Amino acid sequence: MFAVYAESFSPEDPLSGLTIGERPEPDVPDGWTTVTVKAASLNHHDLWTLRGVGIKQEQLPMIIGCDAAGIDEDGHEVVVHSVISDPSFSGADETMDPKRSLLSERYQGTFADKVTVPRKNVVPKPESLSFEEAACLPTAWLTAYRMLFVQGGCRPGDTVLVQGAGGGVSTALIALARAGGLKVFATSRDETKRQRALDLGAHAVFETGERLPVTVDAVMETVGQATWLHSIRSLRVGGTLVTTGATSGNMPPDMGLTRIFFLQLRVIGSTMGTRGELASLVTMMDATGVRPVIDRVLPMEDARQGLEAMAQGDIFGKIVFTR
Structure with a gap:
């Protein structure tokens, strides 16, 4: 074959x-x-x-x-x-x-x-x-679904930051978060990708590392080293960072540990998703009309x-x- x-x-x-x-x-x-x-x-x-x-x-x-x-x-x-x-x-x-x-x-x-x-x-x-x-x-969109709604515990009305708009997981995160009733911020170094993130459903976009107007309930982190500290600094007290990738590297020069413990932040890993979560994602896509x-x-x-x-x-x- x-x-x-x-x-x-x-x-x-x-x-x-x-x-x-x-x-x-x-x-x-x-x-x-x-x-x-x-x-x-x-x-x-x-x-x-x-x-x-x-x-x-x-x-x-x-x-x-x-x-x-x-x-x-x-x-x-x-x-x-x-x-x-x-x-x-x-x-x-x-x-x-x-x-x-x-x-x-x-x-x-x-x-x-x-x-x-x-x-x-x-x-x-x-x-x-x-x-x-x-x-x-099965991979990118399921990963995004689990990050947002299972590991991140995001609910309608929450504010979420998606780092690095452009890749398969990040575009899925933006579309699913908007469909799930979240307020969505996204970052990218590229102006064209920032505009496309807006077209996809992001409420506001920012250059990578740019300070946000408010702190957020959750950050979806797929970039790693280049955006890690910005992700930590963007969270509200008690907020959640969900990480599933490190395309820019594993070792930020500053992990933001003081902020993590002082603000009682949660840092949670996430990998793929279950067969049941894939079935739920497929149902969500069918019901909402959201498309990859x-x-x-x-x-x-x-x-x-x-x-x-x-x-x-x-x-x-x-x-x-x-x-």
Whole structure:
């Protein structure tokens, strides 16, 4: 079958290990199902895989891609949940399983004609969502949903700051926060991205690091080192910072620890989301009419072009591949 896969790793030149060609069809263990992929979306995780992060040499070749929407063996249109818990895990929240993995880490990914997943890892796709839109949800949009409404505990009327408008998670955060009745602030170094954040639903936008007119109830932090201290300084007493990424680095020169303990701030990590949360997100999208921001749609044969754009940061929203 057709597939886009990592054949080698290179931290400095990740695309050098990318191969587009043929791979064997996946095995189907008991309790799993095969999904014929109609659309799959790109994530930074895919670039990290090509850099050799979270995967070992002996696992190569590995089909990359976490997200997909398609048709299962019974002919149902479905969205694929890419968090796969260990068979020994008995908890309700698979993101808390220390042995969990994502598609393209231990199991072959979604940039292919077909992908296999446990039957419990598929969620019905409503007719109102296209395959391209649905394929954007399982990683970036699910991450945003959990950050806002589960880990962040945001409620209608709260004020939230989204750092670094432009990426898949941050655009999802803006759209979902607005749909959920929150007052939304967003930051970006880029004037065009600030304007697009306003178009997406942000109530106000600011340059990165600019002082806000008020302190906020919650900050959604995906940037890390470059914005961390600004995030801490932007919170009200008792406010919440939810972090899910560190694209600019892990070590801010000033962590703001004094402010964290003096103002009794909460700093909470968040990773992906559960199958149940994905189902709730899909229902929310269906009910509200909110749709993912799609930067571009490309045939999967042009996956290299999409990965190059992501590596250069030349995107606003999600890149989607179709079959």
